[in-house]
Amino acid sequence: MKIAVVGATGLVGTKMLQVLEERNFPLTGLLPVASERSIGKEITFKGKPYKVVSMQDAIDARPQLALFSAGGDTSKEWAPRFAEAGITVIDNSSAWRMDPSKKLVVPEVNAQTLVASDKIIANPNCSTIQMVVALKPLHDRYKIKRVVVSTYQSVTGTGKAAVDQLYNERAGKEGPMAYKYPIDLNALPQIDVFLDNGYTKEEMKMVNETKKIMGDESIRVTATTVRIPTVGGHSESVNIEFGEDFDLGELRDLLSGAPGVVVQDDPAQQIYPMPLWAHDKDDVFVGRIRRDETQPNTVNMWIVSDNLRKGAATNAVQIAEYLVQNGLL
Numbered sequence: 597m598k599i600a601v602v603g604a605t606g607l608v609g610t611k612m613l614q615v616l617e618e619r620n621f622p623l624t625g626l627l628p629v630a631s632e633r634s635i636g637k638e639i640t641f642k643g644k645p646y647k648v649v650s651m652q653d654a655i656d657a658r659p660q661l662a663l664f665s666a667g668g669d670t671s672k673e674w675a676p677r678f679a680e681a682g683i684t685v686i687d688n689s690s691a692w693r694m695d696p697s698k699k700l701v702v703p704e705v706n707a708q709t710l711v712a713s714d715k716i717i718a719n720p721n722c723s724t725i726q727m728v729v730a731l732k733p734l735h736d737r738y739k740i741k742r743v744v745v746s747t748y749q750s751v752t753g754t755g756k757a758a759v760d761q762l763y764n765e766r767a768g769k770e771g772p773m774a775y776k777y778p779i780d781l782n783a784l785p786q787i788d789v790f791l792d793n794g795y796t797k798e799e800m801k802m803v804n805e806t807k808k809i810m811g812d813e814s815i816r817v818t819a820t821t822v823r824i825p826t827v828g829g830h831s832e833s834v835n836i837e838f839g840e841d842f843d844l845g846e847l848r849d850l851l852s853g854a855p856g857v858v859v860q861d862d863p864a865q866q867i868y869p870m871p872l873w874a875h876d877k878d879d880v881f882v883g884r885i886r887r888d889e890t891q892p893n894t895v896n897m898w899i900v901s902d903n904l905r906k907g908a909a910t911n912a913v914q915i916a917e918y919l920v921q922n923g924l925l
Protein backbone atom coordinates (compact mmCIF):
# COMPACT_ATOMS: atom_id res chain seq x y z
CA MET A 597 0.00 0.00 0.00
CA LYS A 598 1.72 3.13 -1.29
CA ILE A 599 0.14 6.46 -0.32
CA ALA A 600 0.72 10.07 -1.40
CA VAL A 601 -0.03 12.99 0.92
CA VAL A 602 -0.51 16.12 -1.19
CA GLY A 603 0.06 19.31 0.80
CA ALA A 604 2.22 17.37 3.24
CA THR A 605 3.90 20.46 4.73
CA GLY A 606 0.69 22.40 5.51
CA LEU A 607 -1.34 22.41 8.75
CA VAL A 608 -3.75 19.67 7.66
CA GLY A 609 -1.17 17.71 5.66
CA THR A 610 1.11 17.56 8.69
CA LYS A 611 -1.85 16.40 10.78
CA MET A 612 -2.68 13.72 8.17
CA LEU A 613 0.83 12.31 8.53
CA GLN A 614 0.48 12.35 12.32
CA VAL A 615 -2.88 10.53 12.17
CA LEU A 616 -1.58 7.95 9.66
CA GLU A 617 1.27 7.23 12.06
CA GLU A 618 -0.87 7.13 15.21
CA ARG A 619 -3.47 4.83 13.65
CA ASN A 620 -0.75 2.61 12.17
CA PHE A 621 -2.24 2.83 8.68
CA PRO A 622 -0.97 -0.15 6.64
CA LEU A 623 1.28 1.66 4.18
CA THR A 624 4.51 0.35 2.67
CA GLY A 625 5.53 3.53 0.88
CA LEU A 626 4.97 7.24 1.50
CA LEU A 627 5.11 10.05 -1.06
CA PRO A 628 4.96 13.50 0.56
CA VAL A 629 3.95 16.07 -2.06
CA ALA A 630 4.07 19.85 -1.69
CA SER A 631 4.57 23.03 -3.69
CA GLU A 632 7.59 23.43 -5.94
CA ARG A 633 9.51 25.46 -3.36
CA SER A 634 9.30 22.50 -0.93
CA ILE A 635 10.46 19.80 -3.37
CA GLY A 636 13.56 18.05 -2.05
CA LYS A 637 12.93 19.04 1.56
CA GLU A 638 12.61 16.22 4.07
CA ILE A 639 9.77 15.29 6.38
CA THR A 640 9.92 12.58 9.03
CA PHE A 641 7.39 9.76 9.28
CA LYS A 642 7.72 6.97 11.84
CA GLY A 643 11.29 8.07 12.47
CA LYS A 644 12.30 7.82 8.80
CA PRO A 645 13.13 10.74 6.48
CA TYR A 646 11.14 11.13 3.24
CA LYS A 647 11.92 13.63 0.50
CA VAL A 648 9.10 15.87 -0.75
CA VAL A 649 8.32 15.11 -4.40
CA SER A 650 6.41 16.84 -7.19
CA MET A 651 2.84 16.08 -8.26
CA GLN A 652 3.97 14.36 -11.44
CA ASP A 653 6.58 12.28 -9.63
CA ALA A 654 3.87 11.12 -7.24
CA ILE A 655 1.60 10.10 -10.13
CA ASP A 656 4.47 8.30 -11.85
CA ALA A 657 5.10 6.31 -8.65
CA ARG A 658 1.51 4.94 -8.90
CA PRO A 659 0.38 4.94 -5.27
CA GLN A 660 -2.98 3.30 -4.62
CA LEU A 661 -4.19 6.29 -2.65
CA ALA A 662 -3.64 10.06 -2.44
CA LEU A 663 -4.80 12.26 0.43
CA PHE A 664 -5.16 15.83 -0.83
CA SER A 665 -5.02 18.95 1.35
CA ALA A 666 -3.60 21.57 -0.96
CA GLY A 667 -6.53 23.89 -1.73
CA GLY A 668 -9.38 23.86 -4.23
CA ASP A 669 -7.48 25.07 -7.30
CA THR A 670 -4.79 22.42 -6.87
CA SER A 671 -7.43 19.73 -6.38
CA LYS A 672 -9.37 20.81 -9.46
CA GLU A 673 -6.22 20.61 -11.58
CA TRP A 674 -4.51 17.52 -10.16
CA ALA A 675 -7.12 15.19 -8.60
CA PRO A 676 -8.46 14.16 -12.04
CA ARG A 677 -4.90 13.39 -13.20
CA PHE A 678 -4.32 11.15 -10.20
CA ALA A 679 -7.71 9.50 -10.79
CA GLU A 680 -6.95 8.91 -14.48
CA ALA A 681 -3.82 7.07 -13.38
CA GLY A 682 -6.00 4.74 -11.29
CA ILE A 683 -5.15 6.42 -7.97
CA THR A 684 -8.02 6.95 -5.50
CA VAL A 685 -8.08 10.54 -4.24
CA ILE A 686 -9.56 11.66 -0.91
CA ASP A 687 -9.76 15.43 -1.20
CA ASN A 688 -10.00 17.81 1.74
CA SER A 689 -10.78 20.96 -0.26
CA SER A 690 -14.20 22.27 -1.24
CA ALA A 691 -13.52 21.55 -4.94
CA TRP A 692 -15.60 18.38 -5.30
CA ARG A 693 -17.97 18.43 -2.32
CA MET A 694 -21.12 19.48 -4.13
CA ASP A 695 -20.28 17.78 -7.44
CA PRO A 696 -23.23 15.40 -7.94
CA SER A 697 -20.92 12.77 -9.42
CA LYS A 698 -18.70 12.67 -6.28
CA LYS A 699 -19.41 11.15 -2.86
CA LEU A 700 -19.16 13.42 0.20
CA VAL A 701 -18.27 11.10 3.04
CA VAL A 702 -18.24 10.97 6.83
CA PRO A 703 -17.55 7.30 7.64
CA GLU A 704 -19.90 7.15 10.66
CA VAL A 705 -22.73 8.46 8.48
CA ASN A 706 -22.46 7.26 4.88
CA ALA A 707 -19.30 5.22 4.19
CA GLN A 708 -21.54 2.41 2.93
CA THR A 709 -22.21 4.45 -0.23
CA LEU A 710 -18.59 4.04 -1.39
CA VAL A 711 -17.70 1.68 -4.25
CA ALA A 712 -14.42 0.79 -5.97
CA SER A 713 -15.15 3.08 -8.93
CA ASP A 714 -15.17 6.19 -6.68
CA LYS A 715 -11.81 7.65 -7.66
CA ILE A 716 -12.32 11.14 -6.22
CA ILE A 717 -13.94 11.18 -2.78
CA ALA A 718 -14.70 14.50 -1.08
CA ASN A 719 -13.91 15.15 2.59
CA PRO A 720 -16.58 17.54 3.97
CA ASN A 721 -16.17 20.90 5.66
CA CYS A 722 -14.86 20.62 9.23
CA SER A 723 -17.88 22.21 10.91
CA THR A 724 -20.27 20.00 8.93
CA ILE A 725 -18.40 16.79 9.80
CA GLN A 726 -18.70 17.12 13.56
CA MET A 727 -22.35 18.13 13.38
CA VAL A 728 -23.53 15.25 11.18
CA VAL A 729 -21.71 12.66 13.34
CA ALA A 730 -24.00 13.74 16.19
CA LEU A 731 -27.09 14.18 13.99
CA LYS A 732 -26.97 10.76 12.33
CA PRO A 733 -28.24 8.54 15.21
CA LEU A 734 -30.93 11.10 16.05
CA HIS A 735 -32.14 11.38 12.45
CA ASP A 736 -32.35 7.59 12.18
CA ARG A 737 -34.61 7.48 15.24
CA TYR A 738 -36.65 10.70 15.25
CA LYS A 739 -36.36 12.13 11.69
CA ILE A 740 -34.83 15.60 11.76
CA LYS A 741 -36.95 18.40 10.28
CA ARG A 742 -34.82 21.49 10.96
CA VAL A 743 -31.40 22.43 12.33
CA VAL A 744 -30.34 25.89 13.57
CA VAL A 745 -26.58 26.02 14.15
CA SER A 746 -24.21 28.73 15.35
CA THR A 747 -20.51 27.91 15.24
CA TYR A 748 -17.55 29.19 17.24
CA GLN A 749 -14.60 28.20 15.07
CA SER A 750 -10.89 27.99 15.81
CA VAL A 751 -8.35 30.15 13.98
CA THR A 752 -6.62 26.92 12.92
CA GLY A 753 -9.44 26.50 10.40
CA THR A 754 -8.02 29.48 8.50
CA GLY A 755 -4.44 28.19 8.58
CA LYS A 756 -1.01 29.00 9.94
CA ALA A 757 -1.22 32.71 9.07
CA ALA A 758 -4.27 33.10 11.32
CA VAL A 759 -2.61 31.23 14.19
CA ASP A 760 0.42 33.51 13.79
CA GLN A 761 -1.84 36.59 13.82
CA LEU A 762 -3.50 35.46 17.06
CA TYR A 763 -0.22 34.80 18.86
CA ASN A 764 1.38 38.00 17.54
CA GLU A 765 -1.56 40.02 18.86
CA ARG A 766 -1.41 38.22 22.18
CA ALA A 767 2.31 39.01 22.44
CA GLY A 768 1.81 42.63 21.34
CA LYS A 769 3.86 42.10 18.16
CA GLU A 770 3.26 43.54 14.70
CA GLY A 771 2.81 41.03 11.89
CA PRO A 772 0.85 40.01 8.79
CA MET A 773 -2.95 39.98 9.18
CA ALA A 774 -4.85 36.88 8.05
CA TYR A 775 -8.09 38.68 8.94
CA LYS A 776 -9.24 42.24 8.26
CA TYR A 777 -9.69 42.79 12.00
CA PRO A 778 -7.87 41.69 15.18
CA ILE A 779 -8.89 38.21 16.34
CA ASP A 780 -7.55 38.19 19.92
CA LEU A 781 -10.23 39.33 22.39
CA ASN A 782 -12.65 39.40 19.48
CA ALA A 783 -15.21 37.34 17.53
CA LEU A 784 -15.56 37.68 13.76
CA PRO A 785 -19.05 36.84 12.42
CA GLN A 786 -17.65 36.11 8.97
CA ILE A 787 -16.00 32.91 7.76
CA ASP A 788 -15.20 32.98 4.02
CA VAL A 789 -16.83 35.47 1.63
CA PHE A 790 -20.38 36.80 1.73
CA LEU A 791 -22.81 35.53 -0.91
CA ASP A 792 -25.75 37.32 -2.56
CA ASN A 793 -28.19 35.93 0.03
CA GLY A 794 -26.30 37.58 2.92
CA TYR A 795 -24.89 34.29 4.21
CA THR A 796 -21.20 33.40 4.04
CA LYS A 797 -19.81 30.57 1.96
CA GLU A 798 -19.04 28.64 5.16
CA GLU A 799 -22.66 28.94 6.31
CA MET A 800 -24.01 27.66 2.99
CA LYS A 801 -21.50 24.80 3.04
CA MET A 802 -23.10 23.61 6.27
CA VAL A 803 -26.57 23.91 4.74
CA ASN A 804 -25.82 22.05 1.50
CA GLU A 805 -23.29 19.51 2.74
CA THR A 806 -25.52 18.34 5.61
CA LYS A 807 -28.30 17.41 3.19
CA LYS A 808 -25.92 15.59 0.86
CA ILE A 809 -24.13 13.61 3.58
CA MET A 810 -27.34 12.68 5.38
CA GLY A 811 -28.96 11.76 2.05
CA ASP A 812 -32.07 13.79 2.85
CA GLU A 813 -32.93 17.02 1.02
CA SER A 814 -35.90 17.61 3.33
CA ILE A 815 -33.69 18.58 6.30
CA ARG A 816 -33.79 22.36 6.66
CA VAL A 817 -30.56 23.91 7.93
CA THR A 818 -29.73 27.52 8.78
CA ALA A 819 -26.28 28.55 10.03
CA THR A 820 -24.29 31.43 11.48
CA THR A 821 -20.53 30.83 11.56
CA VAL A 822 -18.15 32.82 13.79
CA ARG A 823 -14.37 32.84 14.13
CA ILE A 824 -13.07 33.04 17.72
CA PRO A 825 -9.55 33.14 19.23
CA THR A 826 -9.19 29.45 20.11
CA VAL A 827 -6.90 26.76 18.68
CA GLY A 828 -8.20 23.44 20.05
CA GLY A 829 -11.25 22.91 17.86
CA HIS A 830 -14.62 24.15 16.67
CA SER A 831 -17.68 24.50 18.92
CA GLU A 832 -21.31 24.52 17.79
CA SER A 833 -24.61 25.44 19.41
CA VAL A 834 -27.18 23.26 17.64
CA ASN A 835 -30.98 23.40 17.90
CA ILE A 836 -32.64 20.34 16.33
CA GLU A 837 -36.35 19.95 15.58
CA PHE A 838 -37.63 16.40 15.04
CA GLY A 839 -40.66 15.02 13.28
CA GLU A 840 -41.75 13.27 16.46
CA ASP A 841 -41.34 13.67 20.21
CA PHE A 842 -38.40 12.09 22.02
CA ASP A 843 -37.45 10.81 25.43
CA LEU A 844 -34.42 12.75 26.66
CA GLY A 845 -32.93 9.66 28.32
CA GLU A 846 -33.26 7.63 25.13
CA LEU A 847 -31.76 10.47 23.11
CA ARG A 848 -28.73 10.59 25.42
CA ASP A 849 -28.34 6.81 25.12
CA LEU A 850 -28.46 7.05 21.31
CA LEU A 851 -25.67 9.62 21.36
CA SER A 852 -23.63 7.66 23.91
CA GLY A 853 -23.81 4.55 21.74
CA ALA A 854 -23.09 6.29 18.44
CA PRO A 855 -19.71 5.68 16.75
CA GLY A 856 -17.33 8.59 17.13
CA VAL A 857 -19.44 10.39 19.76
CA VAL A 858 -18.46 11.02 23.39
CA VAL A 859 -21.13 12.51 25.65
CA GLN A 860 -19.74 15.00 28.21
CA ASP A 861 -22.86 16.26 29.94
CA ASP A 862 -22.93 16.69 33.69
CA PRO A 863 -24.13 20.21 34.56
CA ALA A 864 -23.94 19.51 38.31
CA GLN A 865 -20.18 19.02 37.97
CA GLN A 866 -19.82 21.73 35.28
CA ILE A 867 -18.75 19.12 32.74
CA TYR A 868 -19.37 19.96 29.09
CA PRO A 869 -17.34 19.86 25.86
CA MET A 870 -14.66 22.50 25.30
CA PRO A 871 -11.98 22.98 22.63
CA LEU A 872 -9.38 22.70 25.40
CA TRP A 873 -10.48 19.10 25.98
CA ALA A 874 -11.13 18.21 22.34
CA HIS A 875 -7.68 19.29 21.16
CA ASP A 876 -5.71 16.49 19.46
CA LYS A 877 -8.54 13.96 19.92
CA ASP A 878 -10.54 12.21 17.19
CA ASP A 879 -13.97 12.15 18.82
CA VAL A 880 -16.99 14.42 18.52
CA PHE A 881 -17.95 15.62 22.01
CA VAL A 882 -21.58 16.41 22.84
CA GLY A 883 -23.01 18.09 25.93
CA ARG A 884 -25.49 20.70 27.22
CA ILE A 885 -28.23 18.33 26.01
CA ARG A 886 -31.58 19.84 26.96
CA ARG A 887 -35.10 20.11 25.66
CA ASP A 888 -36.07 23.36 23.90
CA GLU A 889 -38.89 24.61 26.11
CA THR A 890 -40.23 27.06 23.50
CA GLN A 891 -41.46 24.54 20.94
CA PRO A 892 -42.26 20.80 20.73
CA ASN A 893 -39.99 17.97 19.54
CA THR A 894 -36.85 20.12 19.76
CA VAL A 895 -33.52 19.70 21.55
CA ASN A 896 -30.48 21.92 22.15
CA MET A 897 -26.93 20.53 22.13
CA TRP A 898 -23.32 21.77 22.26
CA ILE A 899 -20.95 19.94 19.89
CA VAL A 900 -17.14 20.28 19.94
CA SER A 901 -14.41 18.58 17.90
CA ASP A 902 -10.81 19.14 16.85
CA ASN A 903 -11.21 20.66 13.38
CA LEU A 904 -7.76 19.61 12.16
CA ARG A 905 -8.34 16.00 13.21
CA LYS A 906 -11.95 14.75 12.91
CA GLY A 907 -12.79 17.90 10.96
CA ALA A 908 -10.13 17.16 8.35
CA ALA A 909 -7.19 14.73 8.69
CA THR A 910 -8.79 11.96 10.76
CA ASN A 911 -11.95 11.87 8.66
CA ALA A 912 -9.82 11.47 5.50
CA VAL A 913 -7.76 8.68 7.07
CA GLN A 914 -10.94 6.94 8.28
CA ILE A 915 -12.26 7.00 4.70
CA ALA A 916 -8.97 5.45 3.60
CA GLU A 917 -9.26 2.78 6.30
CA TYR A 918 -12.77 1.94 5.13
CA LEU A 919 -11.57 1.56 1.53
CA VAL A 920 -8.76 -0.79 2.64
CA GLN A 921 -10.95 -2.85 4.99
CA ASN A 922 -13.61 -3.33 2.32
CA GLY A 923 -11.28 -4.11 -0.58
CA LEU A 924 -12.23 -0.98 -2.52
CA LEU A 925 -8.68 0.01 -3.56
